[in-house]
Amino acid sequence: MITRRALFAGGASAGLALALGGSPVRAAARRAPLSDPFQLGVASGEPTSDGVVLWTRLAPDPLALDGLGGMPDRPVPVKWQIAKDENFKNVVRAGTETAVQEEAHSVHVEVDGLDAGAEYFYRFRAGGDISETGRTMTAPARGVRDRALNLSFTSCADYQTGWFTPYRRMAEDQPDLIAFLGDYIYEYGDYKYPVRDQAGGECLDLAGYRLRHAQHKADPELRMAHAIAPWVVVWDDHDIENAWAGDVPEQPDPPFLKRRADAFQAYYENMPLRRAQKPDGSSLRLYRSLRWGSVANLHLLDTRQYRDLYACTGKSGTVGPECQERFAPNRTILGQEQEAWLDGELKGSEATWDLLGQQVFMMEMDWTNGEGKGYSNEGWDGYVGSRDRLAAGIDAYRRNAVVLTGDVHSHWAGEIKRDYRDPGSKSVAVELVTTSVTSAGDGLDEYPNTQILLDENPHVKFFNGRRGYVRTRISDSEMKVDFRSLARVTEPYAPAYTSGSFVIEPGVPALNPI
Template sequence: MITRRALFAGGAGLGLSAALGATPVRAAARRAPLSDPFQLGVASGEPAHDGVVLWTRLAMDPIALDGFGGMPDRPVPVQWQLAKDENFRHVVRRGTEVARRDAAHSVHVELDGLDPGAEYFYRFRAEGELSPAGRTLTAPAPGTRGRPLNLSFTSCADYQSGWFTPYRRMAEDQPDLIAFLGDYIYEYGDYRHPVRDQAGGECLDLAGYRVRHAQHKADPDSRLAHAVAPWVVVWDDHDIENAWAGDVPGRPGTPFLRRRAAAFQAYWENMPLRRAQRPDGAAARLHRSIRWGEVANLHLLDTRQYRDPYACTGRNGTVGAGCLERFEPGRTILGRDQEAWLDDRLRRSRATWDLLGQQVFFMQMDWAGGPGEGYSNEGWDGYVASRDRLTAAVGAYERNAVVLTGDVHSHWAGEVRRDHRDPGSEPVAVELVTSSVTSAGDGLDEYPDTRALLAENPHVKFFNGRRGYVRARLTQREMRAEFRSLSRVSAPGAPAYTSGSFVIEPGRPALNPA
């Protein structure tokens, strides 16, 4: 089981491979006894003040290429327990769910009626085997102002690009909540020179996506991070297909909606999501809010499923100042329904902080680094009117908004202007961009063009090009954010260090060095 003491000793309950942190998942999966159905670990997610989701997926052979994890072709009863203590002497809830083959033998236990602001421990039993234990929390009750939120967030975990050590470092912090902001898997086939070998080729069907998710979940560092705190997740492009936009595939000519339906199904099967997020074919509602008392609302956004096509070129990339399509007033990256939903959430919010958890660069960013201009049409710079509507709402409702972003495989921090085209426009929000777990390899603290880019974009205050995550502590008085970086993911075990630290105060959308 996971105890506070054992966590720092190397991940009790996760086996010797977790303690060593250096065993390839392919080898670990093959050596594990075939009687063990819990090789993908356990997870929890979607905390509310009165409930949480408990998750596991049974797999005796996680990387079996048919996607069924080596499980028999029959329903499997799975018992679960929820306890107040890590030794399970005070079990408060128990029950049985049925893991079915058509859902890849995944289990989603959606609990309510729990105590607010409480710590719980949970575990499962199936086929005569007991799972490792997990730790979870419920959110504070509505109206609660004194309970801080300790939040960690990251994105972009490419199995072939490196070791998942950032997950272990996040787990060691024992946060209240972990937010994953897209690209939990990569759909790509094999690299020419991978750091680690992945199972299967390019993900094109349900079996392929299931195998890729299973290999990620079976990783010991991933298992530890999932077991230590509740998660909330949103997808980006690589969870389905690189650079997809709405109903348009990133690679023309593919049967995209069929592929998207398969990816959505596998995503739900492998994440601690509620029934409300279960897909209906190629459609799924992933945008939702997590409320942490009166300290924070975390609004999770989907910038992929409802967006208009890419401006000017029809493909994702950098466009120049002559691309006027990105300014068209009808363009949207969220879709009209999601925009209206978010506007209503901001208007009704009474929390000190409103966090916008999403995937792609929000603030304006001129990537040209010289006399010309170059803007990404994949981020919000390709949907300027959509950004303007959101910044106007933040200003009108006087919200303390912080945009949490993934995607770009490096740490960034900056101030979001009400209108970036107006040099005198005041900031209305700040943006914190997390680096990746592994994508883009080890990276560097600073690249040759870093200083030129920062000079070209004076509202951007910070950059670090290593892998890692962001940890933040939110109270009524301030939000403190630390960018955590690792010197390498090409080999396991690197320590994390703080490459940048900022304080944000309510009513002052500015980044103050800590």
């Protein structure tokens, strides 16, 4: 059993790696012993002021190619406990859930009746086996403004391109909440020169997606991050297929809606989500809001499932000023229903801060160096109408909005303007873009064109090109931001360092360097 103290003992990571068939050197994926059914660890998520979701998935053979984790085709009772102490002397809730093959023997326990703003510990039992212990938190009660939120967020974890050390470093901070903003897995097949080898080929069906999730979950560093704090998650493209847009895939084979349904099913099975997020075939409503007292509301957005097709070319990429379709007022990246929902959430918000957790660059960004201009039609630059409507709502409702973004495999920070076509337009929000866990390899602190991009986009204030995560402390009076970077992920156990720090104040949508 791994407790909070044991998580950070010097040898915990290496010991788990050996137990799971890994090692701190480049090696092919190897199967773990076929005994422990809890090799995918435990997780919690979706905290409210009186409850939380507890998750596990039984898999004595995580790398079984059928994606079922070596489990027999029969229901398995799984007992659970949640307590106020790590030793389970004060158990406050307990019960039994049935894990079935139709859901890959995953368990989603929606616990309620807990104290607000409290720390809890939980574990599972199946037969004679007991899981590691997880730590979780409930949110403060509505109206509470004196309880800060320690939130860390990251995105883009490609198993083949590096070691998951950023997860370990994030866990060591012991945050209250972790937000993952897309590309939890990559659907790709094998790379020619991987840092470490993944199991299975390209994810095309339910078995493939289940296997890919299982290999990620069995990683000791990811297990550590899931066990230390509750998570909230949203997907991006690689959780299903690169650059998918609504019902349109990047590639036509296999039939996309069947592939999307399989990916959605595996995503639900492997995340600490509520039954409200259970997919209905190729549909799954993932957008939702969570509240941390009256300090912050976190609105999780889905910029993939409901978006219009990419402007001008129909494919994701860079388009020039001649692409006027991106300005069409009826174009949407969120879909009309989600836009209306978000507008209502912002209009009715009573929190000091409104955080928007989403996937792709919202700020305008000219990616072409020197003369000429080039804009990504995959981000909000391809859906200017959506951005204008959101900026107008933030401005009209006087919200302290901070956009949390993933996708681009590097740290960025800047300001959302009310209207980028007006050179004198005011800022209405701040955007914080996290780098990746591993995607794009080690990276660099700066690239040869970094300063050019910053000069040509003056509303963008910060860049760092290493891997890592963003750490924030959000109180009623300010939001402190640390961009945490690692010099390498192609080798394990690199330390994290702060590559940039800022403070954001309520009523002032600007980044103040520290």
